[in-house]
Amino acid sequence: xxxxxxxxxxxLLVTMLGVVTLVFFALRLIPGDAASALAGxxxxxxxxxxxxxxxxxxxxxxFQFFDYMRGIVTLDFGNTIAxxxxxxxxxxxxxxxxxxxxxxxxxxxxxxxxPLGTLAAYMAHKxxxxxxxxxxxxxxxxxxxxxxxxxxxxxxxxSLGLGLFPASxxxxxxxxxxxxxxxxxxxxxxxxxxxxxxxxxxxxxVLEVLNEDYVRTARSLGMSxxxxxxxxxxxxxxxxxxxxxxxxxGNLLNGTVIVEFIFTLPGIGTLLVNGINSRxxxxxxxxxxxxxFLFVAINFLTDLVYKKIDPRVQF
Amino acid sequence: xxxxxxxxxxxxxxxVVIVAACGSNKNAVTNEPASATEGSTVTPGAEPPVEEKIxxxxxxxxxxxxxxxxxFRIENENxxxxxxxxxxxxxxxxxxxxPDLAESWETTDNKTWIFNLRKGVQWQGGYxxxxxxxxxxxxxxxxxxxxxxxxxxxLANVKSMEAVDDYTVKIELNEPDGNFLxxxxxxxxxxxxKKEAIEAAGDQVKFLPVGTGPYAMESIDVNSExxxxxxEDYYQGPAxxxxxxxxxxxxxxxxTIALQNGExxxxxxxxKEENLEALKAAGFKMNTVxxxxxxxxxxxxxxxxxxxxxxxxALAHAxxxxxxxKAVVPNxxxxxxxxxxxxxxxxxxxxxxxxxxxxxxxxxxxxxxxxDGFTMTQLGTSxxxxxxxxxxxxxxxxxxxxxxxxxxxxxxxxxxxxxxxEFMSAGRLLPAVNPDMILFSFLHPDNxxxxxxxxxxxxxxxxxxxxxxxxxxxxxxxxxxxxxEVQKIAAADLPYLPTYASNVFWPSKENVExxxxxxLAQVNFFGVDIK
Numbered sequence: 001x002x003x004x005x006x007x008x009x010x011x012l013l014v015t016m017l018g019v020v021t022l023v024f025f026a027l028r029l030i031p032g033d034a035a036s037a038l039a040g041x042x043x044x045x046x047x048x049x050x051x052x053x054x055x056x057x058x059x060x061x062x063f064q065f066f067d068y069m070r071g072i073v074t075l076d077f078g079n080t081i082a083x084x085x086x087x088x089x090x091x092x093x094x095x096x097x098x099x100x101x102x103x104x105x106x107x108x109x110x111x112x113x114x115p116l117g118t119l120a121a122y123m124a125h126k127x128x129x130x131x132x133x134x135x136x137x138x139x140x141x142x143x144x145x146x147x148x149x150x151x152x153x154x155x156x157x158x159s160l161g162l163g164l165f166p167a168s169x170x171x172x173x174x175x176x177x178x179x180x181x182x183x184x185x186x187x188x189x190x191x192x193x194x195x196x197x198x199x200x201x202x203x204x205x206v207l208e209v210l211n212e213d214y215v216r217t218a219r220s221l222g223m224s225x226x227x228x229x230x231x232x233x234x235x236x237x238x239x240x241x242x243x244x245x246x247x248x249x250g251n252l253l254n255g256t257v258i259v260e261f262i263f264t265l266p267g268i269g270t271l272l273v274n275g276i277n278s279r280x281x282x283x284x285x286x287x288x289x290x291x292x293f294l295f296v297a298i299n300f301l302t303d304l305v306y307k308k309i310d311p312r313v314q315f
Numbered sequence: 316x317x318x319x320x321x322x323x324x325x326x327x328x329x330x331v332v333i334v335a336a337c338g339s340n341k342n343a344v345t346n347e348p349a350s351a352t353e354g355s356t357v358t359p360g361a362e363p364p365v366e367e368k369i370x371x372x373x374x375x376x377x378x379x380x381x382x383x384x385x386x387f388r389i390e391n392e393n394x395x396x397x398x399x400x401x402x403x404x405x406x407x408x409x410x411x412x413x414p415d416l417a418e419s420w421e422t423t424d425n426k427t428w429i430f431n432l433r434k435g436v437q438w439q440g441g442y443x444x445x446x447x448x449x450x451x452x453x454x455x456x457x458x459x460x461x462x463x464x465x466x467x468x469x470l471a472n473v474k475s476m477e478a479v480d481d482y483t484v485k486i487e488l489n490e491p492d493g494n495f496l497x498x499x500x501x502x503x504x505x506x507x508x509k510k511e512a513i514e515a516a517g518d519q520v521k522f523l524p525v526g527t528g529p530y531a532m533e534s535i536d537v538n539s540e541x542x543x544x545x546x547e548d549y550y551q552g553p554a555x556x557x558x559x560x561x562x563x564x565x566x567x568x569x570x571t572i573a574l575q576n577g578e579x580x581x582x583x584x585x586x587k588e589e590n591l592e593a594l595k596a597a598g599f600k601m602n603t604v605x606x607x608x609x610x611x612x613x614x615x616x617x618x619x620x621x622x623x624x625x626x627x628x629a630l631a632h633a634x635x636x637x638x639x640x641k642a643v644v645p646n647x648x649x650x651x652x653x654x655x656x657x658x659x660x661x662x663x664x665x666x667x668x669x670x671x672x673x674x675x676x677x678x679x680x681x682x683x684x685x686x687d688g689f690t691m692t693q694l695g696t697s698x699x700x701x702x703x704x705x706x707x708x709x710x711x712x713x714x715x716x717x718x719x720x721x722x723x724x725x726x727x728x729x730x731x732x733x734x735x736x737e738f739m740s741a742g743r744l745l746p747a748v749n750p751d752m753i754l755f756s757f758l759h760p761d762n763x764x765x766x767x768x769x770x771x772x773x774x775x776x777x778x779x780x781x782x783x784x785x786x787x788x789x790x791x792x793x794x795x796x797x798x799x800e801v802q803k804i805a806a807a808d809l810p811y812l813p814t815y816a817s818n819v820f821w822p823s824k825e826n827v828e829x830x831x832x833x834x835l836a837q838v839n840f841f842g843v844d845i846k
Contacts, residue, residue, distance in 0.1 A: 030727075
């Protein structure tokens with residue numbers, strides 16, 4: 001186990017080094033830079049050139065690269081090019097919001113979609129097509145609804161119509177109650193599509209297992225349906241479900257740009273998109289580095305859960 | 316069993332929500348105004364206490380900093396406009412230059428300018444009294460290459476500056492400039508900063524602005540809000556509202572709902588037709604300024620087809636921009652036939668105009684040697700995309716055999732290619748305010764891209780001569796005459812085709828008074844009050 005962990009950490013470092021190098025050069029291949037993005041319509045080329053000097057964009061590329069790498073090793077990620085704010089601070093400030101939303105969303109998703117998917121599978125297994133169809137069909141519709149549309153509908157209903165939650169306002173960690181009200185609609189929006197996806201995966205996985213011999217054996221031993229479905233069927237169907245939960249969680253942590261935009265949530269998805277649009281190389285590089293770390297870490301955790309669920313899994 | 320029952324309960328709640336959401340959809344789209352009034356009565360929002368008036372304003376993007384030397388984008392400029400002052404400023408209604416920190420000025424030849432400064436003006440944050448030294452520091456800072464200000468070129472004509480005494484500034488120009496009062500106005504390079512405050516702010520100077528204007532920066536959270544408090548020692552007296560909270564709401568629909576919910580009092584720039592209609596129907600105040608900025612089509616005159624003036628005129632005759640605007644964005648836009656805006660002092664309406672006439676367009680095309688038309692590629696940004704107006708333009712042009720194709724790239728790429736001349740036709744939004752700056756930068760050959768804004772690469776020696784003469788002319792009537800001739804020649808040569816003039820809306824609650832959007836599309840909050 002220790003050997004495995006060390007191996008994974010080594011892999012993590014190599015992956016991140018590769019990602020950083022690739023992103024560093026790929027970013028600079030895109031036409032336009034921070035100066036041209038910031039200057040917009042009406043700035044002359046000589047003025048632009050002065051801005052480039054100021055932003056350090058006229059340094060040789062290899063110099064910029066080694067400067068950045070040296071920074072990473074000492075955990076100094078530099079300042080944003082346009083606004084001169086420390087990148088690490090910006091990410092650390094955006095992260096808690098994204099983290100809170102992601103964790104609540106994923107908990108809601110697991111609590112709702114797994115019973116739902118299991119129920120659908122059980123009904124299908126028992127030949128009661130009506131409820132199964134209803135759940136499957138609903139999940140499909142919700143899954144296919146575009147996020148911006150769902151968000152607008154929920155805003156109109158829950159904020160404007162019922163006045164339950166505000167549509168705007170400061171997002172601050174100082175006041176948990178206010179924060180929860182402020183992020184309630186985004187969480188519902190994001191949960192809806194996650195629930196739909198995971199419920200369908202769960203249904204398929206559980207249905208397959210319900211047709212296995214050992215389920216019939218369990219029944220013949222006189223076990224209750226609950227025990228059969230949850231202990232025998234669901235547990236054995238857990239591997240694909242865990243994989244999808246892991247991936248969903250990773251995606252949620254990356255921040256959902258559209259939801260963050262609509263609700264003006266200062267999460268890290270918005271940070272990345274703003275960074276790309278303003279060609280803020282330092283910000284984008286550091287965020288991508290962070291994403292790489294996150295994904296490798298989540299994959300590692302998922303693997304550990306596999307081992308826990310299914311002792312046959314060998315590393 | 317417990318877990319399952321709980322899951323089921325949650326599921327039921329969720330289903331109800333989904334069904335309700337779907338059901339409300341129809342109502343929401345067709346009956347928006349009705350539900351809007353309902354919403355605003357359900358949540359009236361917290362009323363500010365009588366002694367302290369707080370105005371909450373929707374701000375539509377992440378703030379990018381408020382240091383005048385390198386400020387960008389209109390929403391940031393609007394904040395700076397309320398924090399800083401210039402020697403002159405713009406009167407909100409008329410767009411005319413009026414005194415600000417300078418009480419009066421003198422010039423005999425448009426070359427030597429003497430400004431008599433207002434006495435007793437106090438800086439925000441206890442930085443003392445404003446004097447001539449602050450003016451010199453500001454302009455020198457903007458000119459200094461180390462500052463890398465994009466607005467340094469606006470001050471390039473300054474030969475020397477001198478503080479005659481604490482309240483008199485004398486500026487000597489290299490070439491006469493009859494429009495110099497625009498250069499020293501409360502805008503970009505003209506906004507006066509305080510040396511001590513700039514130095515105290517260090518590398519955070521973008522977010523720690525200190526000026527002499529009616530409002531001072533209290534706090535800023537770049538992710539959610541900017542808070543301004545009134546400057547109690549403002550030279551015109553304290554503003555009626557004690558605190559302005561700019562709340563960042565990026566999405567237009569969300570902003571509309573926030574106003575209806577009473578979460579904000581004013582929307583800074585509402586720019587979606589459907590939202591404007593909804594708010595109008597719900598009885599909100601539609602503060603607006605019309606004719607704020609012009610959109611131009613830039614023809615690349617180095618293109619083998621577009622270099623023929625007949626082709627450009629044919630394109631102008633082929634499309635009825637006013638009809639398109641009326642059909643698609645009746646609130647936000649109107650068609651236009653002039654480059655300058657009608658409130659500008661040098662504006663003339665007496666220029667060649669190209670009425671909608673497809674037959675004439677076809678004739679002109681045939682004369683130019685393209686009886687069967689050609690394909691024109693328009694470079695655009697993926698952010699603005701191909702909107703409904705463009706779709707109709709494609710229709711119009713197809714009737715004279717011209718195929719309009721779009722090539723969409725992201726904004727930095729777009730700017731780069733447009734500067735480098737790697738396009739056939741492109742768009743441009745004209746900056747408002749200084750008409751001389753517009754004419755000079757878009758029509759003078761010295762300003763050809765990539766060195767300047769003359770993206771069409773236009774060069775007509777006759778026009779250039781008149782343009783230079785206009786700048787030097789001291790006689791006001793002769794100066795206006797020269798500018799009028801410049802506008803005529805430009806409209807005949809048509810390196811840029813004026814297409815639309817836009818209107819700006821700041822919808823507000825009924826009790827918010829005095830929102831006057833000036834010609835820069837900014838609001839001077841000194842004149843705003845809550846009743």
